Amino acid sequence: MFYMYFFDFDSFWSELLWIMKFNILLSLFFTIFAIGFFIAIIWIRIYKNLRNEKKKEQHELLIEFLNSFLFDEDFEKEKEIRKFKEEHLRSSLEIKVTIKEILHFHENLKGESARELEALFSKLGLVEYILLDLKRGSWYTTARAINALSELCIVVPDHQIEIYLNDPRNEVRQQSQLYSLKLANENPLQFLNKTVRPLTTWQQIYIENALKNFYKGPPPDFSQWLDHELLSVVEFSIRMIARYNQFEHIQKLLPFIKHQSDIIRWEAINSLSSLEYTELLELIIPDFKKNSRLIKLEILEAVNKLGSHEELKRIGDQINTTDWELRIKYLNIEQGFLPDKKERIYSQFMLEKQFGI
């Protein structure tokens, strides 16, 4: 009653203009949202801190556990694994931290220890968790699961991974490619036969890295993908033929220096010059003028690697005087071939530039 005497809300509210009511309601709405976000910020902060604490604890526990598991001969493995699973693998966070930590350990171990870690991963029931992740349906859990499977070399039926080779998401495709590669005993790039989506340069970098650092078998015959439908796969194969010094495929590369795609032509010229195929110059110099700027630059680079000043001079006449990029590239190479005339070439160029020749 006392309150009502001083402030009658109903009559106060009904006497307000509609615009004032609207403003007050908006202010209330914004304030509630702002407070909500503020609480969310504090909650995220506390949640992340607690999570980090928990991660740290789990991390320390795991380091002790993994060190004992791997290096302590008196460690009762079966009993301790059971104990760890019951006591420290109860929450999703504990499981995730454990997976991450085992992956991290695995990265730095080789041979017997790595195999033991893979066995431990299975005994802790983490494979089932990963397989659940794989089936969960969202692209990022799928990618994460395939990543863990490939890192720990856990074999699952082929069809379970193959379906992701042409997934719409780059990340899922990349992880499934790396899985297929890392777990292969031979022909690690077999997945390329089933690939129908272009490989990005990013994916090519990771495939090459996995080939060099994870795959232990004999290098694949890269020429088998030279007639692949995807230009990116052809491009990758041409490059790999050069990187792996597969000189026996030089003849197969030759048609690609006349390919209709600039990218493929560029890659073919670049790879053949890396393979030091000196006959290449006779094939590309006469056609210099017919090419695009990108290919012309690459032809000049090939002459720089494989040729002489005489061969370079054959190109000189084919360069338009206003094509400055080509002229500069040409003169830079010429300076390399004729170091004693370096200054003269420079002065001549500056003079021509000055008078617009």
Place this chain on the structure above:
Amino acid sequence: MGSILNHFTEIASWLFLIYGSIICSGYLFTAIYSLIEIRDYKRRNNFEDDIALLQSLNLPAISILAPAFNEGLNIVENVRSLLTINYPSFEIVIINDGSSDNSLELLIKEYDLEPKNILYHNFIETKEIKNIYKSTNKAFKNLTVVDKKNGGKADALNTGINICQHNVICCIDVDCILENDAMLKLIKPFLNNGNKVIASGGVIRVANSCVIEDGRLIEVKLPDTFVARVQVLEYFRAFLMGRMAWSRVDRLLLISGAFGMFDKQIVIEAGGYNTNTVGEDMELLVRMRRMMQERGVPYTVGFVPDPLCWTEVPQTWEVLQRQRNRWTRGTAETLWIHRKMMFNPKYKILGMLSTPFWFFFEWLAPLIEFTGILFFIVLLFMNQISLPVFLTFFFAVYTFAFLFSVTALFFEEYSFQQYKKPSYIFKLIGTALLEPIIYHPVVMWSAVMGNFDLLRGKNSWGVMSRAGLSNPVKEKKK
């Protein structure tokens, strides 16, 4: 007469209200889009292995272009920091834009530079180059210093573009502090895309008061001054909310001049940086986009939300006003130069959404706000203001502004959480509470003056003095 005035007042009030509501809705949409994009970005980048990248021969070589004008105080350290970037193949081109201090002498001495006759062509017209220097020390073989006549930042960058060797260029401010993996992250959009990527930009963060050692960020701290602290919030809003949202729909119109990567050939074909505008960074990207759109070539502009580059922001009101004045002129000039794109369906989303958004909500907003304040003063003098209505309206606007900043802070907490100390949260909340009444009017006024200066034909940057970043090692030596 009174009735006409009443009608006019009512119509004007409604127009202001409608405009305000549209802006608020725009902010709401950008917030939602940004949240989705940040979440996706974090999920996308769970499995990266930098070592694989660093060992790769497939990463394109990058030319890092850094214009320098009177940077003698820190230039030697800044260059040293650039030289230690994690990237397999890069060159650094420092363009001394006619400095009147001893920047060049310091560089020559520290890096054993000597003049070299290097062949180059002015693909883009620039001021005269006096000399090009290369180091005699093999450790600095990827360093080139160009000494040229003063022509401004855009001209210096164009000179760098003419001189540099590689096809991907990264334009940065020489005093920026880059994260070690900044280049690896910024190049990713170029390599992981089906379309032609013409540029990619990163998030800029405020370095004031942070601990910097040998050109590397050691500890993130909240700036001591209010002016710099508000800009932390502003940068959250601009990068984590605004640009992330535009990047989601691939219609970003601005890559910050302090840190952006470009396809050199496309830049040259577009004509390089425009030396006649003070907003050369925005103008270049708009021109590149326009050119690609007119050619009908599918293309993309990438954006990386990781904090990759830290820069010093104005610490004083005076410098801040000069900066915002310039930004306004730059925006207006860019929009004017490319006015043909506005509401032009030929340019699709760019013409129908991006440029109108910039016109109405970036350039016009401060002018409308200023007109609103004038309108309010006139009504006040005419005794047409109802104080209770005004107060409720003011409170609604104020709470919205606060909500907007708190949302941005939430995005930061959710994504990268760079400000670790709990006290920073409360300081930032306090800053957000004060911003609408202390900081915002100054920024609005600077924008109004920017337009006024533009009409007067002012075309200079104004003196952008810096206080310098905190470097405990250097301070100890002193």
